[in-house]
Amino acid sequence: MEKISSDNIRGLILALASSIFIGSSFIIKKKGLIKAGASGTRAVIFGEIANFAAYAFAPAILVTPLGALSIIVSAVLAHYFLGERMHIFGMVGCVLCLVGSTTIVLHAPHETQVSSVKQVWNYATEPGFIVYASFVFVLVGILIYYYQPLYGRTHLIIYVGICSLTGSLTVMCVKAVGIAIKLSFSGHNQFIYFETWIFTLLLLGFCLMQLNYLNKALDTFNTNVVSPVYYVMFTTLTILASIIMFKDWNDQNGTQIAMEFCGFVTILCGTFLLHKTKDMVGSRVGPNLLDTSTNTSARNSSQLEL
Amino acid sequence: MEKISSDNIRGLILALASSIFIGSSFIIKKKGLIKAGASGTRAVIFGEIANFAAYAFAPAILVTPLGALSIIVSAVLAHYFLGERMHIFGMVGCVLCLVGSTTIVLHAPHETQVSSVKQVWNYATEPGFIVYASFVFVLVGILIYYYQPLYGRTHLIIYVGICSLTGSLTVMCVKAVGIAIKLSFSGHNQFIYFETWIFTLLLLGFCLMQLNYLNKALDTFNTNVVSPVYYVMFTTLTILASIIMFKDWNDQNGTQIAMEFCGFVTILCGTFLLHKTKDMVGSRVGPNLLDTSTNTSARNSSQLEL
Numbered sequence: 001m002e003k004i005s006s007d008n009i010r011g012l013i014l015a016l017a018s019s020i021f022i023g024s025s026f027i028i029k030k031k032g033l034i035k036a037g038a039s040g041t042r043a044v045i046f047g048e049i050a051n052f053a054a055y056a057f058a059p060a061i062l063v064t065p066l067g068a069l070s071i072i073v074s075a076v077l078a079h080y081f082l083g084e085r086m087h088i089f090g091m092v093g094c095v096l097c098l099v100g101s102t103t104i105v106l107h108a109p110h111e112t113q114v115s116s117v118k119q120v121w122n123y124a125t126e127p128g129f130i131v132y133a134s135f136v137f138v139l140v141g142i143l144i145y146y147y148q149p150l151y152g153r154t155h156l157i158i159y160v161g162i163c164s165l166t167g168s169l170t171v172m173c174v175k176a177v178g179i180a181i182k183l184s185f186s187g188h189n190q191f192i193y194f195e196t197w198i199f200t201l202l203l204l205g206f207c208l209m210q211l212n213y214l215n216k217a218l219d220t221f222n223t224n225v226v227s228p229v230y231y232v233m234f235t236t237l238t239i240l241a242s243i244i245m246f247k248d249w250n251d252q253n254g255t256q257i258a259m260e261f262c263g264f265v266t267i268l269c270g271t272f273l274l275h276k277t278k279d280m281v282g283s284r285v286g287p288n289l290l291d292t293s294t295n296t297s298a299r300n301s302s303q304l305e306l
Numbered sequence: 307m308e309k310i311s312s313d314n315i316r317g318l319i320l321a322l323a324s325s326i327f328i329g330s331s332f333i334i335k336k337k338g339l340i341k342a343g344a345s346g347t348r349a350v351i352f353g354e355i356a357n358f359a360a361y362a363f364a365p366a367i368l369v370t371p372l373g374a375l376s377i378i379v380s381a382v383l384a385h386y387f388l389g390e391r392m393h394i395f396g397m398v399g400c401v402l403c404l405v406g407s408t409t410i411v412l413h414a415p416h417e418t419q420v421s422s423v424k425q426v427w428n429y430a431t432e433p434g435f436i437v438y439a440s441f442v443f444v445l446v447g448i449l450i451y452y453y454q455p456l457y458g459r460t461h462l463i464i465y466v467g468i469c470s471l472t473g474s475l476t477v478m479c480v481k482a483v484g485i486a487i488k489l490s491f492s493g494h495n496q497f498i499y500f501e502t503w504i505f506t507l508l509l510l511g512f513c514l515m516q517l518n519y520l521n522k523a524l525d526t527f528n529t530n531v532v533s534p535v536y537y538v539m540f541t542t543l544t545i546l547a548s549i550i551m552f553k554d555w556n557d558q559n560g561t562q563i564a565m566e567f568c569g570f571v572t573i574l575c576g577t578f579l580l581h582k583t584k585d586m587v588g589s590r591v592g593p594n595l596l597d598t599s600t601n602t603s604a605r606n607s608s609q610l611e612l
Contacts, residue, residue, distance in 0.1 A: 099575075276394075276395070
């Protein structure tokens with residue numbers, strides 16, 4: 001079995017730091033400290049920067065599912081600092097998120113070595129990814145112009161679908177811009193190429209769109225229903241987009257792919273338990289997990305808040 | 307990453323067959339067919355033979371945790387044939403057991419190649435295993451003569467501890483006798499060596515002891531409490547004994563060992579959910595999961611019923 005590459009380790013550390021910042025931001029807010037609002041927002045911003053940077057180093061298949069860890073950080077801190085008690089199934093959920101994350105970390109593919117943004121542009125304009133992107137555009141178009149007026153306010157899947165589909169393209173742009181910044185810092189300025197600016201513009205466009213529909217979804221439906229559905233769809237589509245664009249699976253064997261899938265399913269089960277357990281205990285735990293849910297969605301909309 | 311060896315595949319198929327037989331035996335019984343008793347018992351016997359044979363081909367680290375699959379077989383069959391509905395957490399538990407089993411199967415060590423029972427005897431008499439076995443004997447002795455009279459009827463851990471500690475030695479004897487039978491069938495008669503007979507006698511002795519204390523535990527405490535505790539302790543100690551005796555981990559790297567651990571934890575979480583969900587839904591599901599729990603303990607006491 002192969003070793004974890006140093007870039008994956010950097011990405012992992014950044015993703016963990018991101019989870020710690022985002023997870024603790026909710027506790028800071030709830031703790032009701034003076035200037036809590038300011039500290040909480042600052043923690044979220046640090047978290048999102050770390051998350052953004054993580055995408056520059058490691059494959060999306062590694063970074064995206066780790067978003068679930070911010071729920072754990074939030075739940076564990078709430079236990080110690082707010083005295084909120086967790087249901088035993090919530091603890092099982094935490095353990096599962098950790099085990100699933102470990103599985104993914106140990107089997108994640110190596111990040112495709114990229115020496116310029118032009119190379120990312122070449123990946124993005126290969127037939128496979130063009131087909132995926134066109135599929136996303138057509139589907140989002142149909143959802144917005146045909147289904148939204150009919151079912152938008154009754155069927156959660158419309159808004160969340162638009163967000164998740166757009167989100168998978170957002171993350172690809174985040175990767176491109178992240179790699180551009182990383183390379184520019186190491187002395188190879190990438191902002192002299194027009195491709196870098198196209199990725200940056202697309203990133204802004206997708207972000208605004210994702211933010212718009214995420215807000216619509218949160219206005220219309222309960223956060224606790226939106227968050228898990230959004231987490232699952234967003235993570236799945238992002239991983240799919242990454243596999244198509246960066247051919248993450250090309251140098252992997254069946255076992256590694258199977259294990260990434262197993263790890264992902266384990267995290268999903270854990271997240272599901274964490275979200276469901278709030279219905280099973282007294283109101284004290286309720287608000288906490290409700291907040292950590294908001295957390296996931298805040299995190300998935302990631303770049304939106306930068 | 308390495309391929310799964312053909313012996314591990316044989317062991318895996320036998321362990322799965324065992325789970326199917328044992329899991330369905332409970333459905334046959336509950337279905338209340340004419341001669342149900344006979345068919346149910348027959349299914350259990352086939353299951354135990356398959357389980358016994360599985361140990362002859364694959365490492366205990368692979369075979370033992372797969373025992374959890376019989377719970378799934380039983381739960382799924384109960385859903386279709388008895389119309390018993392499963393709680394959503396029970397389904398999550400099933401998924402986790404499957405994911406955890408896949409993880410273990412894909413990372414299980416190769417079975418140590420054994421060409422005669424004398425070789426197993428050499429493994430068993432190496433210092434490491436002698437220390438483990440002595441530790442088990444001393445601990446079982448203390449539990450029986452000192453703690454049992456004081457806490458036997460109030461603390462579950464006494465009886466279950468005796469069963470699990472003895473059980474880990476039983477499985478090692480099962481492996482030795484299983485390998486002896488396998489080799490004898492392939493033309494190398496092993497029953498000419500006195501070591502084979504010692505293993506057989508020890509197997510009988512440990513079985514009787516395990517059966518005795520398992521019955522005491524089941525007479526004193528609720529099956530639903532005994533089963534999961536027993537499953538966890540028995541599986542953990544058996545894997546530990548196997549690692550010490552057959553040095554399962556010698557040719558494995560950190561990732562593989564970590565993944566075996568992750569898979570085991572995932573199965574434990576799944577089993578926990580399956581056992582706990584019976585408290586959360588109507589009485590219709592109750593008795594079913596209660597029976598499948600008895601199942602686990604029946605399975606763990608495995609050889610006892612042969």
